[in-house]
Amino acid sequence: MMNTKYVLSNDKVSQYNKVKVRTEEVSLYYGNFQALRDVTLNIPECAITAIIGPSGCGKSSFLRLLNRMNDLIAGARVEGLVEIDGIPIYKRAIDVVELRKRVGMVFQKPNPFPMSVFDNVAFGPRRHGKISRGELTDIVEQSLRQAALWDEVKDKLNQSALALSGGQQQRLCISRVLAVEPEVILMDEPCSALDPVATLKIEDLMRILAKKYTIVIVTHNMQQAARVSDTAAFLMMEEDRAGVLVEHGPTSQLFTNPKDQRTEDYITGRFG
Amino acid sequence: MKIRAQLTSPRQLRQRIFFGLLILATIIVVVPVIFIILQIVISGSDTISWEFLSQSPSEAGKAGGIFPAIVGTFYLMLGTLLFSLPIGVFAGIYLTEYARDNWLTRLINMAIMNLAGVPSIIYGLFGLGVFVLTFKFGMSLLAASLTLACQALAMTITTSREAILAVPKEHREGSLAIGATKWQTVRHVVLPQARPGIITGSVLAMSRAAGETAPILVVGAAFLLPGLPQSPLDQFMALPYHLYTVAAHVPGIPENTMWGVALVLLMVVLSFNIVATIIRLRARRRRYG
Numbered sequence: 001m002m003n004t005k006y007v008l009s010n011d012k013v014s015q016y017n018k019v020k021v022r023t024e025e026v027s028l029y030y031g032n033f034q035a036l037r038d039v040t041l042n043i044p045e046c047a048i049t050a051i052i053g054p055s056g057c058g059k060s061s062f063l064r065l066l067n068r069m070n071d072l073i074a075g076a077r078v079e080g081l082v083e084i085d086g087i088p089i090y091k092r093a094i095d096v097v098e099l100r101k102r103v104g105m106v107f108q109k110p111n112p113f114p115m116s117v118f119d120n121v122a123f124g125p126r127r128h129g130k131i132s133r134g135e136l137t138d139i140v141e142q143s144l145r146q147a148a149l150w151d152e153v154k155d156k157l158n159q160s161a162l163a164l165s166g167g168q169q170q171r172l173c174i175s176r177v178l179a180v181e182p183e184v185i186l187m188d189e190p191c192s193a194l195d196p197v198a199t200l201k202i203e204d205l206m207r208i209l210a211k212k213y214t215i216v217i218v219t220h221n222m223q224q225a226a227r228v229s230d231t232a233a234f235l236m237m238e239e240d241r242a243g244v245l246v247e248h249g250p251t252s253q254l255f256t257n258p259k260d261q262r263t264e265d266y267i268t269g270r271f272g
Numbered sequence: 273m274k275i276r277a278q279l280t281s282p283r284q285l286r287q288r289i290f291f292g293l294l295i296l297a298t299i300i301v302v303v304p305v306i307f308i309i310l311q312i313v314i315s316g317s318d319t320i321s322w323e324f325l326s327q328s329p330s331e332a333g334k335a336g337g338i339f340p341a342i343v344g345t346f347y348l349m350l351g352t353l354l355f356s357l358p359i360g361v362f363a364g365i366y367l368t369e370y371a372r373d374n375w376l377t378r379l380i381n382m383a384i385m386n387l388a389g390v391p392s393i394i395y396g397l398f399g400l401g402v403f404v405l406t407f408k409f410g411m412s413l414l415a416a417s418l419t420l421a422c423q424a425l426a427m428t429i430t431t432s433r434e435a436i437l438a439v440p441k442e443h444r445e446g447s448l449a450i451g452a453t454k455w456q457t458v459r460h461v462v463l464p465q466a467r468p469g470i471i472t473g474s475v476l477a478m479s480r481a482a483g484e485t486a487p488i489l490v491v492g493a494a495f496l497l498p499g500l501p502q503s504p505l506d507q508f509m510a511l512p513y514h515l516y517t518v519a520a521h522v523p524g525i526p527e528n529t530m531w532g533v534a535l536v537l538l539m540v541v542l543s544f545n546i547v548a549t550i551i552r553l554r555a556r557r558r559r560y561g
Binding site: 061065069072074097098100101102104105107110111112113114115127128173176177179180182244256 | 372374396440442443445446448449451452455456457460461464465
């Protein structure tokens with residue numbers, strides 16, 4: 001399952017996949033508190049990149065940099081460069097709404113809207129312009145199929161999404177993102193609220209989606225990172241609690257032959 | 273294993289005393305309400321008849337009916353809702369979703385909360401000065417609706433804010449994260465969920481407005497009018513003001529007539545509250561159905 005098509009390292013980047021998302025010396029501040037320091041990371045296209053690290057090291061903050069969700073937090077400030085397809089997304093001329101259409105996000109807790117299954121998936125396309133009922137029906141079916149949920153919900157499209165199980169709700173949230181045809185999907189610990197069976201279903205789904213989408217997943221679960229990702233990045237915090245990138249490389253290498261002692265300590269369970 | 277003995281242990285005793293106190297407090301709250309309602313229903317029900325509800329008063333309210341007062345109160349409630357609901361909801365949206373959390377916003381929030389505590393006669397004088405005299409609406413339904421709307425605003429804004437704040441942050445993020453704009457998120461995710469709370473709050477504010485006497489006294493309520501108001505600039509009759517005048521200023525009026533007016537006022541307010549409850553329950557059922 002390990003995809004070793006690319007060889008990535010932080011200092012020397014030589015890869016075969018195109019870089020989809022690039023950060024260069026990015027720092028993030030919440031008021032006076034520095035949450036991230038000088039993170040430089042290349043995220044390959046059509047692959048799964050896992051962000052791992054101890055609690056509070058800024059994994060989620062880093063993820064939320066990539067679709068500018070941190071903008072919603074009062075006092076958040078970003079320094080450095082974040083690029084998607086070579087376009088700096090923190091430039092003044094960037095339309096945040098367009099950016100978030102291209103960079104969708106799935107959250108820790110499944111957050112379906114209190115409306116029908118159909119309306120949940122149709123939510124994005126409806127907001128993004130006039131669309132015929134027929135087209136909408138097609139998009140909803142396709143998105144649910146892509147998220148491996150169609151067979152389970154095709155008879156209850158008009159029922160409340162809140163009646164679904166937790167795992168189904170999370171896959172519904174994934175189809176809701178897919179319905180706006182993003183290029184990058186950010187997942188913030190998408191399985192932490194799910195049971196092991198539902199977790200495996202989501203992981204299988206991620207492998208399939210990775211053929212078409214660039215996926216960045218934050219996870220607490222190192223087994224999950226090892227199972228599902230192509231490249232992995234290890235973040236940890238320094239004395240002042242600011243998160244720094246310690247190491248980034250192909251998942252197999254990071255887990256079997258880490259270059260940095262701190263990575264090894266973490267993955268062998270010596271701290272964190 | 274002396275289970276029986278434990279029932280009289282000091283701990284059990286204390287437990288039962290406090291339980292009793294709590295029940296007593298609840299009963300003290302409920303009993304006066306039941307008495308008031310019983311009194312009004314028993315004394316007032318004889319007066320209620322089709323004539324009483326459908327005719328205009330005669331002999332200074334001693335005979336005839338209270339039809340113009342019922343209609344006037346309905347007009348007043350509608351007028352109050354018309355002005356206070358949109359402004360209250362928009363202000364609530366602005367204060368929760370758009371306003372930055374700074375000293376100005378906090379000051380505004382505090383002012384709104386204090387607005388609810390302003391005595392209603394002050395609103396009446398404000399309405400008299402602003403709507404009746406300055407805007408030259410005269411003593412009228414329009415001036416009274418606007419005055420009561422000002423008073424209702426405090427409650428509408430506060431309940432709207434609470435209902436909007438109760439919508440989980442995750443739903444807003446879910447919507448924003450697939451490229452919905454802020455307004456689309458408010459319109460299609462936040463407001464539908466906040467709607468039952470907003471409706472409940474504004475109906476309660478409205479039924480409170482229906483019961484107000486002091487403010488409308490000075491901005492347009494009349495004791496006796498030959499007919500219904502023909503335009504928003506006409507004067508009007510209203511149930512609470514009618515009740516106040518027949519009780520205080522008409523000697524020799526049959527007591528049951530007063531109770532009858534009180535009963536009708538109570539039913540008007542109650543029917544609005546029931547409508548609000550039904551709307552809320554249906555919204556909830558639709559959400560989880």
